[in-house]
Amino acid sequence: MEATLVRSSAPGEVTGFFGTRFTVDDVWEPTAGDVLAVPGGGDGLINNAQVLDGLKRAHQAGVTVAGVCTGVMVLSAAGLTSGRACTTHSHAKAELAAQGGKVIDARVVDEGDLVTAGGVTSGIDLALWLLTRASGPAVALGVESIMEYERRDTVRRSS
Incomplete structure (x- = not known):
């Protein structure tokens, strides 16, 4: 498995929510990978037609x-x-439901080609679940x- 950080426009620096800076060397090609993960804090992406079209594509x-x-x-x-069955941060669940998502109260929801996780630490559970799917338990x-981490509950699978 290989992870690649990408940007929708051009290579360059990205500043995270808390000021952490990331150097991104690649431009996003939506169909290039097997799994595409969108982290939290991407509020600016919600109105970016290029990103939304790329996600659909x-x-x-x-692509999962x-x-x-x-x-x-x-x-x-x-x-x-x-x-579709999905989850997000507890503060955004009502909005997700209002937009048509079938919100499940879980840390990770697996719909096959759509896998969602709740709050920030649920992202660890999501990553471990994707690793389970790809390489086995x-x-x-x-x-x-190695991480000295224990997943807190099971993944809700709806497919």
């Missing part, structure tokens, strides 16, 4: 799309959560052990 091409925390609201803006348990 990736999903239609068979994952969202963490309020990153799920970006997936909602792209129309990917409408009528033994590998994921090994990573949990």
Whole structure:
């Protein structure tokens, strides 16, 4: 498995919500990966037509799309959560439901090609679940052990 940080416009620096700076070397090609993860704090992406179109294109091409925390609201803006089981941060669940998502009270909800996670730390559970799907439970348990982390509950699967 390989992770790549990308930007929708051009390579460059990205400043995170709390001021952390990331250097991004690649431009996003929506259909290039197997899994596309949208982290929380992406409020500016909700109105970015290029990003929303790219998310739709990736999903239609068979890429598994994952969202963490309020990153799920970006997936909602792209129309990917409408009528589907999903979750997000507790403060955004009512809005997600109002936009047509079937909100489940869980840390991780797996709909096959759409996997969503609640608040920030639920992103760890999502990552471990995706690792389980890709490489099996033994590998994921090994990573949990190295991290000294224990998942708090089971993944809600609806597909």
